[in-house]
Amino acid sequence: MEKNFQKNLKDELDKFLEYEKNKYPLKDTLKIDLHCHDYNSDVPDELIGRLLRVPETWISSEVLLHELERNGCDAYTITNHNNARSCYIMQDKGYDILTAAEFSCWVPDFNTGIHVLTYGFTPEQEKRLNKLRKNIYAFQEFTWEHDIPTIWAHPLYHYSVKEMPPQDFFNKMLLLFERFEFLNGQRDTWQNILVKEWISQVNEESLYNYSQQYNIGLTQYCRHPYKKILTGGSDSHMGIFSGMTGVHAYVPDLQKKLETTSRSQLILEAIKEGNLAVYGSHQNTEKLTLAFLNYVCQIAINFKDPGLIRLLLHKGDTTEKVASILVSNVFSEVQNHKVTMSFIKLFYECMMGKKPAFYKRLLVSSAYKPVFDIAANMPSLYNKDSDEFVTGYYDSLLSINNQINGILAKRLETKMDEIDKDNWSKSFDSIISELELPTSIRSYIGKSDNEKKIDISSFLDGLSFPFFTSLFILAAHFTSAKALYNTRPFLKHFSKALKKHQHPKRILWMTDTFGDKNGVSIFLKQMHEQIKLRDLPIDIIVCSDKIESDDHLTVLKPLTQFNIPSYQDQTINIPNFVELHNLFLEGEYDRIICSTEGIMGIFALYLKHAYTVEASFYLHTDWLMFARKVLNFNSRNSDRMRRMLRFFYKSFDRVLVLNSDQMKWLTGTQMMLDPEKVCKTSHWVNPCFKPRSSNKIINFGIEENVPVLLYVGRLSQEKGVLEIPAIYKQVKKVHPDARLVIVGKGPASKELKVEIPDAIFIDWVDQEKLADIYSSADILLLPSRFDTFCNVVLEAISCGLPVVAYNSKGPKDIIIDMECGFLVEYPTEMAAKINYYLGLENKEPIKTAAIKRSLDFDVETIINELIDYTGLNND
Incomplete structure (x- = not known):
């Protein structure tokens, strides 16, 4: 648009x-x-x-x-x-x-x-x-x-x-x-x-x-x-x-x-x-960004500690006091870092038209000489006309930001390479523990007996100057946007009353995953197709070096990227935050949806507060279970994780959930979100998933009369796949000719191949091929208690394939027990239901019911609900 x-x-x-x-x-x-x-x-x-x-x-x-x-x-x-x-x-x-x-x-x-x-x-x-x-x-x-x-x-x-x-x-x-x-x-x-x-x-x-x-x-x-x-x-x-x-x-x-x-x-x-x-x-934001960066430099040069007791006893709410303490600590740290302070003083003088002495360049390390040269050229623009002055200064600022980000990215990559990958989960667990500040004053003034599991000081060594410089530049952008758009809700109301100059309604949908092989990515691809088909005022943005931009899809190239050691096929991409900040303004967006709790989730909250816009979070993943199952968090750290998630979700204006359990959890005593801000939605299925003729010979290399148990999804512990061998063994006792087909890959694949040597393993396939596989199988088993919706359930029943799954979260909101599939509590019960279904002489009623149930997840209804929830129809 x-x-x-x-x-x-x-x-x-x-x-x-x-x-x-x-x-x-x-x-x-x-x-x-x-x-x-x-x-x-x-x-x-x-x-x-x-x-x-x-x-x-x-x-x-x-x-x-x-x-x-x-x-x-x-x-x-x-x-x-x-x-x-x-x-x-x-x-x-x-x-x-x-x-x-x-x-x-x-x-x-x-x-x-x-x-x-x-x-x-x-x-x-x-x-x-x-x-x-x-x-x-x-x-x-x-x-x-x-x-x-x-x-x-x-x-x-x-x-x-x-x-x-x-x-x-x-x-x-x-x-x-x-x-x-x-x-x-x-x-x-x-x-x-x-x-x-x-x-x-x-x-x-x-x-x-x-x-x-x-x-x-x-x-x-x-x-x-x-x-x-x-x-x-x-x-x-x-x-x-x-x-x-x-x-x-x-x-x-x-x-x-x-x-x-x-x-x-x-x-x-x-x-x-x-x-x-x-x-x-x-x-424009360029002019104010420069003005506020000038002010940030003034604060850094002149700042004096206001005193903790004064801050605590001053009027104001807790949020403002906490923010003041954090800001005070940032400026105190900056003042203690000589390299950063030298650059701030240099940059401020250059902004005010004073060219640095030539010998100062000799004192700068080779890595920072390009940054020095950009700053030193700024005084030559000082007496230009206002437009040229602003443009020149802001272009210089972006160049400095890009140089600094490049240095920071390279150093971060080196630091990440130095992390002990074998003990990564344990180290991450210790980071969560250290986020809890002790209540004892002695711990702040004396020596701690606790052995640190991660040397934070060593990790930050060499990162302070590029980090603080990037932080200051981003802070200036935030403050300028906040000054310009702080009254946006009022201006929308005022322009509506005037019936003139009403801001367009446009959504920026932010995500950390789009081209990956996971349920969130599959859903977002389907959403992207619907956005293009309807030309909705929604653009999806992702940071990736593997996919290309498209209509309603913006792809930012990452500054740096790394993999989570225990989740190697998931890449964390770090975008240029200033580029993302400016893109939001240029795209004339006035609201946000975010689908992931990672980097984009954090920056969604940044944009929400910088531009004073409404932000919705689309909850796809149960991170508490992920922390317990994958990261091996203990109960105390799981509770810390829950509190952090509560703070994160509460920071959004609305949370969209995919099942009734999530809604109950978020509005219950553990998370305490306002029920009016939690909205239930669902996914729909790609039209390619529809009943097709079974062809087990082509798809699995076996005879048509052989019963096929199918699993589709990531092969990892949290998906419950390690229960499959025992379930399969129980099925084989009743139906010895049954075969197991596993579609997907993941860290548990090697173990499964040892445990189930007669299983048929198929790597990830495209959705057209997957529809053939569903149509050729007899029943889909889902041993996961992790999924919040479970696209594979909807895909399977759309092809007439019944599903047996645990009576939890997403599956229980899709499957009608004993009608289009089966809901169970334990692995033994899952095996029993599979045996029951395979023993039925007439399976057609259940297959027909599965197809009928899939029609309840209508794309038109789901899209219209989303438009209503986010206010695109009416504010």
């Missing part, structure tokens, strides 16, 4: 900015950024910033003014939060600065906060404004009485789903403000355009009606109530983009007036009169 939402927004913005460009004669305008910050914005709005005791920026007033001038401003103001200290200081130094501040105000009747840019007040008035900002109505009355102009900054920001104000709030604010910040440099174009669209729909009639409805006089807060003015500002806290967004203030006969009047006074009068024309550009 065509992706043009962002393009349409950009086109509309460009058209409007072109109009604004020609609004006034350029010679009679002053260029000013009406919204920018420096070091005196020292009390962040975000609680985590206050917890960590970091200001919103460390940039000095002099550097800010230099950046404003570099980007073409010829008039200046500084709008720090709730104070004008920088304005007063710079005025005392002789600078012509318009006094201003960004006040955080409260709207009591709607229990919400807003930001109000305020200009031209005195120090005494500032004290009064700070007292009044707890009530926006009193605040605006004061500014009206004293002729102090105000602007509602980023009107559509700060509102989450839980804090979404009603439409009455916005209607009422139209009576309080004349000026609205339309173009904000830290908000995305969608949000900015919605502000413009909202204001454009306001007319005199609607304002009059609001005045009557809320009992507010049209001139109670506004001198020109019908004149709604759009403004712009960079909202920059990092300096490098200050001045790139703002207004041209129109001053008739400018040159003559400059002879007697200061620029700041002329700007103030232009703001009051509304003689403003907005300038700027499309706001």
Whole structure:
């Protein structure tokens, strides 16, 4: 499906900015950024910033003014939060600065906060404004009485789903403000355009009606109530983009007036009169990523430990405190790593246009010289025009990221090769044990008597610098996306109310497996075919070097890959996370489905929080049983695994399950998920699975009258295949001519071939061939208690082949006992049911019932349910 939402927004913005460009004669305008910050914005709005005791920026007033001038401003103001200290200081130094501040105000009747840019007040008035900002109505009355102009900054920001104000709030604010910040440099174009669209729909009639409805006089807060003015500002806290967004203030006969009047006074009068024309550009994640990376560098250079006791006793919820502790530890570790800190300081200076001395390159190791060279070239882009500057800097950042990722990938591969493969499961078990932090303080300040089974320090040796650098770059991307899309749920609601600029509904379906030979992969391939057939707004993404991209299928090439030692045929592929981050934005997705708990599962949660989208998890695998059966976890570590899974699944907005046992488990006391967030679904079967003529000679090399027991699936312990020899032996006692056919491969194949020398072993086959095999067998046995749905059961009954399986999870939701198959509890009972069925003179009723049951798993119904669950039909 065509992706043009962002393009349409950009086109509309460009058209409007072109109009604004020609609004006034350029010679009679002053260029000013009406919204920018420096070091005196020292009390962040975000609680985590206050917890960590970091200001919103460390940039000095002099550097800010230099950046404003570099980007073409010829008039200046500084709008720090709730104070004008920088304005007063710079005025005392002789600078012509318009006094201003960004006040955080409260709207009591709607229990919400807003930001109000305020200009031209005195120090005494500032004290009064700070007292009044707890009530926006009193605040605006004061500014009206004293002729102090105000602007509602980023009107559509700060509102989450839980804090979404009603439409009455916005209607009422139209009576309080004349000026609205339309173009904000830290908000995305969608949000900015919605502000413009909202204001454009306001007319005199609607304002009059609001005045009557809320009992507010049209001139109670506004001198020109019908004149709604759009403004712009960079909202920059990092300096490098200050001045790139703002207004041209129109001053008739400018040159003559400059002879007697200061620029700041002329700007103030232009703001009051509304003689403003907005300038700027499309706001994108590249610009904000650079800005936040600049800020991350500032934090790393200036960070001081806020203190654990202070963090624990500070207001805020547990999640914010835990996040603050983790962030604090990251920056402390970074500051202790000399190589990383040297690069951060170098990179920050390069971002600010300072070229490093030539001798510094001599001190860099050969592995990092390409990274140094990319950073050292950045200052040459410093004085380019804004678009070239942003593009050049961001391309440099991506190049650095790719270089660092390459180094990290090679070193990780080497580390993985050094791991003792024979003791891998035992080592993994010990890693899970060490995830539990001790409660004793002595364990943190004294020496531990516990012998470490894995030398974590040795494993991390040589990885710190590339890891931290990659982490910082990814963190900057996360923060930029979070700043741009934090209010996405509200914007969807607002655009729906405006009936304009509604974001398309598109799903990114993430998975770690697609081309593999397992049930999840088979299902996803079938889903992909249905998506293509129906042209659904869904794209599947996987990281692999073995498959190619297709319509609705995006394949990322892995940075590195490795195999789990005890599960050698499953490859773990590590993608370029920045590439995946940007792909989500470029694909204009607004929701996620994830099918695996691996790397893609973790990154699905990253994207959910970065882009503030809804994420569903499609649960295919019973990992607790896998941990016990394959990884040999003890009971304590199994319980730890359960808790980690609970945290993981609860992090999603919805979990799709394939059987009633999973639903009961997830909503029960062990997992405690909200029942409304757990939805039961199912798989369907490939149309190729249908009854065919039996041909045992061609398929198995045996006579047609020989009874055939069939097993299809992975040959591994967790699949219960080690029970097959005993079951087969019991069947042979009653039906000595019966033969066993095993289709599949896995680590247990050698043992099975020794235990059952007369069995017929067939490697993996394609689905067309598998349909022939099902149709030629007499009964399918399934000794697994591991499967959550079990595609082979549905495939088999679709071909008229009855199944005997354990009465657990997936099979019991498909098989109707004694009608289209058999559900048993023990291996001996499985053998007895096989003998019973093989002894029937008329097997046709059961075969017919099997085919009939398979028709209940209808693809149309299942796809439509999925569309409903994920809200593609309606939000």
